[in-house]
Amino acid sequence: MSDAELKIVNLHARIEDKDILKGVNLTINRGETHALMGPNGSGKSTLSNVIMGHPSYEVTDGEIWFKGQNILELEPDERAKLGVFLAFQYPVAIPGVSVAKFLKSSADAIAGESRKSAGEFLKQLRENMKFLEMNETFLNRFLNDGFSGGEKKRMEILQMLTLKPSFAVMDETDSGLDIDALQVVSKGVNKLAGPNFSLLVITHYERILRHIKPDHLHILIDGKIVMTGGPELVQELETKGYDWLRQEFGQEVLV
Amino acid sequence: MPNLETDSKLVNDEYKYGFETVIPQDSIPKGLNDDTIRAISAKKNEPEWMTEWRLKAFRKWQKMKEPRWADVTYPPIDYQDISYYSAPKRDAANAQEIDEEMKRTFERLGVPLHEQNALAGVAVDAVFDSVSVATTQKDKLAELGVIFCSITEAIQNHPELVQKYLSTVVPTGDNFFAALNSAVFTDGSFCYIPKGVKCPIELSTYFRINAVDTGQFERTLIIAEEDSYVSYIEGCTAPSRDRNQLHAAVVELIALEGAQIKYSTVQNWYAGDDEGRGGIYNFVTKRGHCRGKNSKISWTQVEVGSSITWKYPSVILEGANSVGEFYSVAFTNRKMQADTGTKMIHIGPNTRSTIVSKGISAGRSRNSYRGLVQILPSADNARNHTQCDSMLIGDKCSANTYPVIECENHTAITEHEATTSKISEEQLFYIMSRGINEESATSLVVNGFCKEVFKELPMEFSVEAVKLLEIKLEHSVG
Numbered sequence: 001m002s003d004a005e006l007k008i009v010n011l012h013a014r015i016e017d018k019d020i021l022k023g024v025n026l027t028i029n030r031g032e033t034h035a036l037m038g039p040n041g042s043g044k045s046t047l048s049n050v051i052m053g054h055p056s057y058e059v060t061d062g063e064i065w066f067k068g069q070n071i072l073e074l075e076p077d078e079r080a081k082l083g084v085f086l087a088f089q090y091p092v093a094i095p096g097v098s099v100a101k102f103l104k105s106s107a108d109a110i111a112g113e114s115r116k117s118a119g120e121f122l123k124q125l126r127e128n129m130k131f132l133e134m135n136e137t138f139l140n141r142f143l144n145d146g147f148s149g150g151e152k153k154r155m156e157i158l159q160m161l162t163l164k165p166s167f168a169v170m171d172e173t174d175s176g177l178d179i180d181a182l183q184v185v186s187k188g189v190n191k192l193a194g195p196n197f198s199l200l201v202i203t204h205y206e207r208i209l210r211h212i213k214p215d216h217l218h219i220l221i222d223g224k225i226v227m228t229g230g231p232e233l234v235q236e237l238e239t240k241g242y243d244w245l246r247q248e249f250g251q252e253v254l255v
Numbered sequence: 256m257p258n259l260e261t262d263s264k265l266v267n268d269e270y271k272y273g274f275e276t277v278i279p280q281d282s283i284p285k286g287l288n289d290d291t292i293r294a295i296s297a298k299k300n301e302p303e304w305m306t307e308w309r310l311k312a313f314r315k316w317q318k319m320k321e322p323r324w325a326d327v328t329y330p331p332i333d334y335q336d337i338s339y340y341s342a343p344k345r346d347a348a349n350a351q352e353i354d355e356e357m358k359r360t361f362e363r364l365g366v367p368l369h370e371q372n373a374l375a376g377v378a379v380d381a382v383f384d385s386v387s388v389a390t391t392q393k394d395k396l397a398e399l400g401v402i403f404c405s406i407t408e409a410i411q412n413h414p415e416l417v418q419k420y421l422s423t424v425v426p427t428g429d430n431f432f433a434a435l436n437s438a439v440f441t442d443g444s445f446c447y448i449p450k451g452v453k454c455p456i457e458l459s460t461y462f463r464i465n466a467v468d469t470g471q472f473e474r475t476l477i478i479a480e481e482d483s484y485v486s487y488i489e490g491c492t493a494p495s496r497d498r499n500q501l502h503a504a505v506v507e508l509i510a511l512e513g514a515q516i517k518y519s520t521v522q523n524w525y526a527g528d529d530e531g532r533g534g535i536y537n538f539v540t541k542r543g544h545c546r547g548k549n550s551k552i553s554w555t556q557v558e559v560g561s562s563i564t565w566k567y568p569s570v571i572l573e574g575a576n577s578v579g580e581f582y583s584v585a586f587t588n589r590k591m592q593a594d595t596g597t598k599m600i601h602i603g604p605n606t607r608s609t610i611v612s613k614g615i616s617a618g619r620s621r622n623s624y625r626g627l628v629q630i631l632p633s634a635d636n637a638r639n640h641t642q643c644d645s646m647l648i649g650d651k652c653s654a655n656t657y658p659v660i661e662c663e664n665h666t667a668i669t670e671h672e673a674t675t676s677k678i679s680e681e682q683l684f685y686i687m688s689r690g691i692n693e694e695s696a697t698s699l700v701v702n703g704f705c706k707e708v709f710k711e712l713p714m715e716f717s718v719e720a721v722k723l724l725e726i727k728l729e730h731s732v733g
Binding site: 052055077079095 | 685703706
């Protein structure tokens with residue numbers, strides 16, 4: 001498993017006595033992009049929350065290995081420091097805390113001793129914002145407070161660019177985005193792409209996969225991965241269209 | 256010999272101001288009667304009129320009952336079991352030594368008293384138990400005609416001002432604790448800002464309780480003449496002891512036409528231990544009077560200490576177009592109890608008031624906001640906006656709000672907004688997923704919650720308040 005960035009083995013998880021994940025196996029190697037699709041309620045968001053360590057979910061069986069370390073006992077902040085990032089489906093607002101302050105605190109926490117000076121940090125942050133076509137006034141706004149859906153999603157990608165994780169989960173980042181916003185988001189993700197960045201894209205839509213090309217594709221239904229395909233399948237779907245998935249797994253897999 | 260009673264212990268605590276200064280103390284015996292009052296008055300070389308004034312207040316107090324309407328509980332206080340005066344014992348032989356010890360104590364509290372390294376831009380009056388031990392930058396202020404000294408000195412050197420204004424905002428018989436304070440007050444600050452003077456530096460008083468079994472009865476009087484401005488800051492700490500101590504203060508502010516007074520408090524009295532043993536009872540009457548038109552009084556308070564807080568800094572808006580503001584952060588932890596808020600009394604036309612209250616409860620504490628907005632028939636076009644937010648950390652604490660609005664003028668507009676929230680798991684998870692640990696995440700959320708109030712504090716003070724709250728929060732999480 002030398003190349004495995006993330007290895008999920010037989011993962012079972014529940015929330016409030018309801019079993020959601022019922023034995024998920026998933027391996028993502030360094031530099032790979034994986035897409036995960038599945039109908040609502042199949043456990044996609046649960047999987048992303050459990051990878052990040054959400055306290056409401058109870059892992060009843062299985063393991064999550066990241067860079068060769070079982071991370072299940074780690075707090076979310078410790079996982080983040082190892083290089084895990086989650087772009088939230090519904091980012092929460094933190095009133096009274098400016099975007100600039102939040103991002104600096106977070107970048108400092110992750111960088112530890114090698115933190116940047118405030119000036120250097122701001123310079124880079126401004127560049128990233130420009131790249132994501134975000135107005136600089138965002139810096140002084142309170143994090144996600146009164147943001148539109150699209151603004152929140154861009155903010156997630158801005159955080160990802162700023163923190164430079166080695167592995168990210170994007171939980172339906174594309175939902176509710178218009179085509180322009182989707183392009184900006186994809187541009188941001190592709191900027192990070194490379195041999196040292198792995199990605200799990202959770203989505204309902206094929207269109208994001210035209211911008212962020214997956215190497216592997218998985219279908220999650222009722223808490224289990226029922227189908228996994230490599231580059232050949234992705235290739236085939238691209239040429240023949242994703243309709244086949246609908247026929248095979250139902251309308252809800254792909255909206 | 257050091258005055259160290261053995262039956263009250265210093266307790267181990269993360270409260271970093273919980274140390275005790277060991278010095279010879281000059282205390283009067285416990286008990287409260289006419290002789291006690293005469294003794295205090297004599298210690299302070301007060302003129303006869305002051306002694307009489309105290310005794311009159313004492314007569315009123317004797318007929319009064321301790322208020323019990325606040326949302327706090329505590330065992331009966333034995334007013335005969337308190338020493339009403341305690342001061343460092345200073346005589347010719349040890350004068351220098353005592354002065355140095357005082358300086359060291361305040362240095363340790365972050366309040367340098369040596370003129371050469373005094374805080375830039377701040378004049379400090381340092382009150383240790385019952386007496387003011389030093390006031391810095393006096394000469395510089397005197398050049399502007401600003402009088403900043405202890406109330407004891409003011410009674411001796413500026414009797415006409417004291418007689419003209421003392422108890423004109425808080426009458427001696429206003430309430431039980433105000434009457435008690437009037438009878439036995441020992442020291443506090445006096446500020447007088449002459450007409451047209453904008454005081455260029457912050458005036459500040461640092462109150463320190465040190466001796467065992469004493470009460471501290473602070474009396475502060477601030478007068479801002481026409482078109483003057485002053486920003487005043489108050490800080491408070493006490494040793495960590497396993498017995499309760501009483502701090503009953505009266506603060507009066509008077510703003511004449513066009514004058515502005517900004518009064519900021521960071522109250523960090525010892526708050527007692529996890530089981531609620533020890534700590535300061537902070538029973539305080541603070542009131543400002545916007546006497547002239549276009550005057551303004553702002554109260555900003557950050558209350559993070561005391562085992563019990565009973566405090567309602569208020570503004571009487573008499574002058575036309577006058578403005579009253581109250582910005583408050585009240586943090587309670589462990590078994591602390593706070594019942595705090597404000598009163599805005601609108602008398603003059605076009606008077607405006609703003610109330611922003613942020614209550615944070617953690618541990619097994621109780622935190623209540625109690626407020627009164629009163630619009631009298633004469634207050635045409637009066638405006639009030641009240642925002643009252645409570646945040647709960649954990650599930651063993653409580654938050655209550657008791658707002659009252661009495662409006663007797665149909666042209667007035669009052670608004671009241673209130674929210675109660677629990678610090679949310681989703682917020683903490685989100686912040687932690689960005690590499691920030693739980694304590695820092697909580698602190699970020701709480702500081703964000705208090706932002707509107709902190710921004711009202713003078714800059715350096717605001718930084719201190721943020722740090723202080725962070726320290727307090729460290730022991731509230733998990």
